[in-house]
Amino acid sequence: MPLSRRSFHRLAALSAAAGAGALAAPRAALAANTAYVFAYFTETPNMSGANYGLHLAVSTDGLNWAPLNQNNPVVTPTAGTLGLRDPFVFRKQDGTFVVLATDLNGTDFGQNNQYLHVWDSTNLTSFTGYRRVRMHTLNTHTWAPTAFWDAARGQYGIVYSANNGTDVFMVNYTSDFRTVSANQVYFSPGFPVLDGDVVVDGSTFYLYYKNLTTGLLYGARSSTGAANSYTTYTGGLRQGDAMEAPLLVRNNEGNGWRLWGDSFSPVNNDFYAWSQSNVGANSWTALNQRDYTPPLNAKHGSIAGISAAEYSALVSRWGLPNWVRLKSSNLPDRYVRHANNLGRIDAYPFDPHQDQLWRMVAGLADSSGVSFESVNYPGRFLRHLNYEIRLDANDNTATFRADATFTRVAGLADGAWSSFRSYNVPDRYLRHLNYALRIDPVTDATARADATFRVTS
Incomplete structure (x- = not known):
């Protein structure tokens, strides 16, 4: 700048x-x-x-x-x-x-x-x-x-x-x-x-x-x-x-x-x-x-x-973008990104700016769900491991495909936005906590807001 x-x-x-x-x-x-x-x-x-x-x-x-x-x-x-x-x-x-x-x-x-x-x-x-x-x-x-x-x-x-x-x-x-x-x-x-x-x-x-x-x-x-x-x-x-x-x-x-x-x-x-x-x-x-x-x-x-x-x-x-960004509902100056192979939300702008760009593709484990492939690291996807969200290379195992698949639902804090439920741990949702991404059960208003995102360009 x-x-x-x-x-x-x-x-x-x-x-x-x-x-x-x-x-x-x-x-x-x-x-x-x-x-x-x-x-x-x-x-x-x-x-x-x-x-x-x-x-x-x-x-x-x-x-x-x-x-x-x-x-x-x-x-x-x-x-x-x-x-x-x-x-x-x-x-x-x-x-x-x-x-x-x-x-x-x-x-x-x-x-x-x-x-x-x-x-x-x-x-x-x-x-x-x-x-x-x-x-x-x-x-x-x-x-x-x-x-x-x-x-x-x-x-x-x-x-x-x-x-x-x-x-x-x-x-x-x-x-x-x-x-x-x-x-x-x-x-x-x-x-x-x-x-x-x-x-x-x-x-x-x-x-x-x-x-x-x-x-x-x-x-x-x-x-x-x-x-x-x-x-x-x-x-x-x-x-x-x-x-x-x-x-x-x-x-x-x-x-x-x-x-x-x-x-x-x-x-x-x-x-x-x-x-x-x-x-x-x-x-x-x-x-x-x-x-x-x-x-x-x-x-x-x-x-x-x-x-x-x-x-x-x-x-x-x-043509419209062939990528999406995920904007936090309760911290709307922050976007989902990867940094050091971990998922998190950071205030925009930042570099590399491509870290916030995702191909939202059909779910690797279930085509009715969604998976998030990195634009600047093709072949790497957001997945959960020990409930923590990571950016890892797709090894094409059933476990990886399931960990990297989410069900998109109406936003838990705002129905016009979106939330993403884990495919293989379905009582947990993608959310941020202290800016880090993870999957957790959603039990209160704070967690619902943390788990709500706008899919945007």
Whole structure:
């Protein structure tokens, strides 16, 4: 994980108006949004999982995400630094998409770049018209782009983080995301800011940002969306110990909003989330991490609403993961993994990140059950031995097959989740105890919670 962005001029993050909120009259002619797409790049604490191409994940509820293309990039820049950060996926007035991204490959935040990467896409199953668009001639960075439709101007605004002596947001206007107007300062409140996300709701423009002085996230609003017309209306928000990249998303159902923030701490969850029913209020409520699962290794992304047909096309084109993760119900920042050939739950993120990836296959002893094969150690399975869960090579004995087989049942603490009963010791369930995995009888509420997991991506 890179050092604090503050140490490197504070790296920008991407944000995203969930395309839905930024569309005007032509929106009514489009199919209703029933799902979501998440665009991001990837990093892990020791950077072994870092990839600076465009990654996509999908979700039907906007909370729990399935990476596409096995969490590999779907497109990679071919010019500039040959890498991207902070990808922003935005639905244009004609219903197609544009993708903007910071031109930065890796963590060398000291370099300055006047360009953004740009692609066009009909439905995110392919990407055309790749180009780099020059946003200014200043000796500064061009980080964390966001875009919005300004109906009064009849143009799109592209807002990004830059520095003109202090950290500010710049804006350029465009009709085609190819040629842009001269840059101008868009938001400079008297203290340094980073990672702006602009969303239009009706006649109100909302700008969420990070105050670099306090390290907190804030929301501002304007009735015109004009440069330097915003007034901050929320208190500061933070979860964890380090946060940036506010990401404001209107629910597809139209009955509420979510705000995401990206943690750049190597010991914290990568994303945190809040919700509230009225975006104009100052009443954000932190969501329990049980309620959401960000894409694996995702960093600084954006979210857009998509239709059912677009969701199906993305899944058909790129494919859903061929692995699963098991998320603890009562310690939801922790996932089942193997370490030193023992099963345990650890707080995510960690490396090797593949230690938490499993092929959930038909039970080795009974095909109606399930077994868990390690992705990074094929042929090794979770099994119990003296009630302790281990990762061992399948020796194809009847004992091993039985020890490695579990019956999946409704979650003992939450029926929407899952619990796993031992096949050959059926009064015992897979559970964690002091973070170690074992099989035990379940006799109280604590054990039921310990034995409940979400099967996720």
